[in-house]
Amino acid sequence: MIITCDSCKTRYKVADDIINKPTFKVRCHKCNYRFIIHKNDPLDDSFLLQDEVSADDHRIIALSNQKGGVAKTTTCLNLAVSLAHMGKKVLVVDFDVQANLTILLGFRQTRSFYELLNKEVKGINDIILHTKYPNLSLLPSNSKMALLKKRYLTQHNFEYLLRNRLQEIEKKYDHILIDTPPSIEFFTLNALIAAKLVIVPTTCEYLSIHGVSQISDIIKVLKGIDHDIEYKVLITMFDARKTSEKVIYEKIRHKYGAMVCKTVIEIDDKMQESHIVNLPILYYDEKSKSAGQYQDLALEITE
Ligand SMILES: Nc1ncnc2c1ncn2[C@@H]1O[C@H](COP(=O)(O)OP(=O)(O)OP(=O)(O)O)[C@@H](O)[C@H]1O
Ligand SMILES: [Mg+2]
Structure with a gap:
């Protein structure tokens, strides 16, 4: 921790x-x-x-929780934009066949990690796109990514594919954020092996604690095989008006203690509006509650 x-x-x-x-x-x-x-x-x-956290410890961050709809993609996008806004050079990796992050950044029909592994491009730099936001680049996803799971899942060391490819370019960025799908298989395992920090976004709903404990168990297994990895739990879409959410929030804090991010992302209509117009919250409404909270999270990660 x-x-x-x-x-x-x-x-x-x-x-x-x-x-x-x-x-x-x-x-x-x-x-x-x-x-x-x-x-x-x-x-x-x-x-x-004594053992200080170095810049490398938070360079590659995976956003992961096998529970769906807990704001993994929203957090990946808005944390990345907030870090880039602070002057950090950031790469986001869309490692989900849904390609939601790619779409939210305004791209469609792009090449992806599939074309890289299929040797249709010379190298990883050929698939990285510069977004319209300063300091922010994207390694996009497309529907062909679905084929990777089938092709590589039975191969020895399949979970190192992303890590090996990112090694070539990681020093060019202050942070690389990886969005993952709502399941633990090919894409998520690759992201967990590539990352040194996993942010586990979770809502304060009944089944949320279960989702967080599943990912923390996997992280314990990875640590057991000497993989240097930490995790932080991020409360998302928190609605302080609901007693049930406050109860679950306290349970999560009790169970995960210092592993819970100090920043809490609250439910905010502005966030949903920002998705409709395909804008990160900071560019949609800089003064909104969630824009401020994602900036706080960026500071917490880098402080
Ligand atoms: N702070 C917020 N306030 C209100 N709505 C939010 C907030 N954060 C995210 N949402 C909404 O929650 C929904 C799910 O968000 P998102 O797609 O980021 O989740 P996800 O975990 O990536 O989902 P999946 O598991 O399908 O990949 C979206 O409709 C998004 O607009
Ligand atoms: Mg998502």
Whole structure:
């Protein structure tokens, strides 16, 4: 998990199994500040945080949850636009046959990762498109992507295809965000292997906790085979007027503690309007609640 110093905001990586007490006293290696992590009971001595999060840890981010309609694509687009707006160079990868991200960015009938693997183009740069938004590029999807699943799923090491291709270009970008489909198979496994951080968007509905625990279980398995990967749970479309949502929100916070993003994305009609006109929320209504919240999320990811 990632812990941010309350004083100097330095971020550290800490193994999940160390934090098995209700509250956990820690000390920042950089500024010596001591503070408490709320997870489980206090230790006698404060734990010295040393392993700082590097720029590489948050370079490749997958947006994933096998539950459908929880704002994976919305978050991928709007977080990417917010990061790009801050001056970061960003690539979004549409790794979903639905191609919703490609469509939201105004493209249709593009080439995709399929053409790259099928050797119809020379290299990955030939399929990357520059969007109309500054600092934001897209590796698009198309319907042929569906064929990849069939062709490669039984092949040895199929889950490394995306990671291997991104290695050629990853240093050109500050962040690469990968949108995934609502299922855990070829595309999602490739995204999880390529990423160092997984953001798990979830709504506060009854089945949501189940969806989050499924993805966190897979991440534990990946960590078990020495894959350096962290995850953060992002509450989306939160409706504070509903008691049921508040109850589930508290359950998620209790279960995932510091792994839950501080930023909460609330339900916002403006977001739905922005999708109708194919605009990221920041370009549709900069002053809207959700535009501000996605900018807060971008700061939280990079702080
Ligand atoms: N903050 C928000 N307020 C209101 N509506 C939202 C918000 N975020 C997303 N939505 C709406 O929720 C719906 C689902 O969003 P989205 O397509 O991003 O989910 P998804 O998880 O990518 O879905 P899928 O699993 O099908 O890929 C869309 O209609 C979108 O407009
Ligand atoms: Mg989607």
